[in-house]
Amino acid sequence: MNNSDSSELLKRLGLNIDTETFQQALVHRSYSFENPGTPHNERLEFLGDSVLSLAIAEDVYRRFPNEPEGELVRRHHVVVSSWALAKVARTLNLGSYLWLGKGEEKTGGADKDSILADTLEAIFGICYITLGRDRARDLVLELIAPMLDDQEILDAGRDWKTELQEIVQSQKLGDIRYEVSVSGPEHAPEYTATVHIGGTTYDQGVASSKKESERLAAQKTCKELRPN
Known part of the structure; x- marks a missing residue:
């Protein structure tokens, strides 16, 4: 069940949609499964995903005229990712408006990234259906486009390990190896990852998980090998 009145969310979003119509964007399939006959938001999510992608692609294309295609793709990929959409959804307290099954x-x-992200896409979809393309595009740009200027978010959302692999291959530097050590108490371990490429040691990343330590190490190494 949802915990909050969606009219408040509509007001904050500045959308002139009646609450009954808008509600479908907030209904997860788990609620629909437990309450047969209640439409869920997956079709709206499908539409909203395309609305989001096109709006951001157009904005990135216009705002960064001197960047190559690869960099445009990376910017686009980060801000339309589930991680980034969920971050925005949490600022809207979207979780309190969801209609979920009991399980x-x-x-x-x-508070799951995937559900929050899908619901935000469904909101873009219902906005497109009821208010038209221009208003839906404006909503996307209001909520999502500011992340294109946030370097911290752009860095956090990038796939640095893949980017490092591309750089290393293009420069023919050799094989990449991540050496990971762990320290600290069992309940709060600290992982340190060190990047080795073709026999040369590069940067380190320190984090509370092995995956994040490797990502941070890859990020630093990317910036060392490709300073621009």
């Missing part, structure tokens, strides 16, 4: 609610569905 999904018990397992913390209201």
